[in-house]
Amino acid sequence: MIETSARRLAVILAVLGLAGGLGLAAVLPWGAGLTHDSAFYVAAARNLLGGRGLSVSFDPRQFLPLTHYPPLYPAVLAGVGLSGIDPVDGARWLGAVLFAANVVMTGTLAYLASHSIGAAASTALLFMSAPPMALVHTMAWSEPLFIACEISALLFLACYLKEPHVKLLVAAAVAAALAWLARYAGVALVATGALAIAWHRHGSWKKSLIRAAVFALLGCLPMAAWQMRNYLVGGTTTNRILMFHPPTRASLSVGFDAIAGWFFPTVGSLRPALLIFLMFICAYAFLAWRSSATGLESDHRDGKVDSLAFLWIGSYLAVLLLSVAFFDAGIPFDSRILAPLYPPLLVLGTDPWTGLPASSDKGRRLRIVGVVLAAIIFCSQIAGTKSSLGLGYHEGIGYASRAWRGSPLARRLTDMRRAPVFTNAPDAVYLVTALPASGIPAKVDPHTNLPNASYPAELEAFRVRLETESGTLAYFNTIWSRWNLPSEAELTELLDLRVLAREADGVIYEARKNGKIQSYAAGEKTGQQTSR
Secondary structure, X not given: OHHHHHHHHHHHHHHHHHHHHHHHHHOOOOXXXXXXXXXXXXXXXXXXXXXXOXXXXXXXXXXXXXXXXXXXXXXXXXXHHOOOOOHHHHHHHHHHHHHHHHHHHHHHHHHHHHOXXXXXXXXXXXXXXXXXXXXXXXXXXXXXXXXXXXXXXXXXXXXHHHOOOXXXXXXXXXXXXXXXXXXXXXXXXXXXXXXXXXXXXXXXXXXXXXXXXXHHHHHHHHHHHHHHHHHHHHOOOOOOOOOOXXXXXXXXXXXXXXXXXXXOOOOOOHHHHHHHHHHHHHHHHHHXXXXXXXXXXXXXXXXHHHHHHHHHHHHHHHHHXXXXXXXXXXXXXXXXXXXXXXXXXXXXXXXXXXXXXXXXXXXXXXXXXXXXXXXXXXXXXXXHHHHHHHHHHHHOOEOOOHHHHOOHHHHHHHHHOOOOEEEOOHHHHHHHHOOOEEEOOOOEXXXXXXXXXXXXXXXHHHHHHHHHOOOEEEEEOOOOOOOOOOOHHHHHHHOOEEEEEEEOOEEEEEEOOOOOOOOOOOOOOOXXXXXX
């Protein structure tokens, strides 16, 4: 009977995973969505394939080691590229494969928690329809790989907590280590595993603590090696500075709205919708508690999976808050960053309903409430996901979109073939035109929100390169998010430039020979002359 149920579950999840993966690939005719981070992943993969190591320079003549991002995702893209597929194209198929795998693994995790095929299938369907899962798997981002490692680690940990075998412990530690190599926030998974092993002890406390320490050691060793490499080649471990900049109320509010949008993406006012959803959960919690008190609850549920999910959610949120507060003020609490929380939330949401026996009137009523709630969320999610995927299907996403592919300024740069290109959008130029590109100096460090003390020196070095290398300056007026860069007016006032081409979305300049930079004094208005 158990084998029959396992085969049935395997077939159901395999069909759902295959349908999800193929469907995702089909809705990406323009390829995976490309953003600022995507450009660095693609550059690192291409440079690795070209024998230049894991570097993120958009210009092959320069070496800029990859340190700000972990290595796993670009390394996997490079592995896909060994077959002759460019990393940009490989990102599309890798996202589809990972989507299929994550559907299957999330359903499996739900089954381990509930021992219910219905709960596993419902969880897989909700995963497939979820806006945050569609978002991250259609982009050339590290999140899909991170989620795959996350769920793998939770699966191995759940199996280990049930039957403590060394092989399961090692497998869980390897998965957690890979998650950390995919995203630095993966340290939360190492903490989750160590805490779970120590808490759900098998044998004496001493034995459990030793096993937790072994898990933590295995999980930390690969990242320790990576950070040592970073320090040796780049002089930094993660390209971040320890400084206190606490999360703002506005940034936390964005995270609140993002989570609300997962369940009710088509509702205009998201916060009331989330409150309604939380009221459903609270009502369920009360009724489930009453059922448990009267002895209706089934013994099929595995509380260890639930505790793992709670530990992971708490650890991940703690790491995010600490990262924003001390290491990177630019981390947004958006759907992308919070997406790894969605699979464990699904498991926690679907698992409890299976503990209510159908033989009881109260149990049947509560199950009906659960099915209705799941149906409402599924329909709401799929409406929002369909809308976003439809836009990506017709127009493309980010730098892979129709708008960027048809950019007049990018087309003019391609026709001119004058490299290097200095620009306020080096990521776009690199991905759209394949020309060597370099960024212009930043006035403010986006990770600390502090003024860049080296800006005057970097501006002078930029002028020298622009003149001596016969490059061009392409300033896109369609880029609005680079608040930390000097404006076009500031650059034209400070540098001796000549217009080469003017298009609807920007201007291309070149430096006049023997031009000189205007003096720039820190703290003074840009372009103001200073007397000596």
